[in-house]
Amino acid sequence: MLKHVVFLGDVQWPFHHVAALKAASDFAVGLSLQEPTELWFMGDGIDMDMLSGKYINAPDRLGRLQPDIDAWRTTLEAWVTRGNFTRLVYLGGNHEHRLQMYLWHQAPALSSLRGLTVPELLGLDEMGWEWHPWGEL
DSSP, X not given: OOOEEEEEOOOOBTSSOHHHHHHHHXXXXXXXXXXXEXXXXXXXXXXXXXXXXXXXXXXXXTTOHHHHHHHHHHHHHHHHHHOOOSEEEEEOOHHHHHHHHHHHHHOGGGTTOTTOSHHHHHTHHHHTEEEEOTTOO
């Protein structure tokens, strides 16, 4: 049987293009309801700009990490609940890797705590996503 694979990526929440994300999401979900379809997210779903040493953040962005994570998680949940995907794969990008790098370099004592990984914060396992960290594939 023919299978489709939809690749999405580089959303960089909350700096995403709302109409483009909606169109891509609607396409992927619609296809999954008609034909066997895998959804692969190719990384950089959430920007995590406040964890990057590369940019100077506006003060109003510094306290936005949890709301950004929650909003991105809601988007991922919507794909799962609205669609009928045969497989969900999330490839972590360099933006998701920012959290690990921050913990290693700025808060190493916290880096081994459960719950402080991108897959745990986003609830990927509970939603059925396969997680592959940045650089693994």
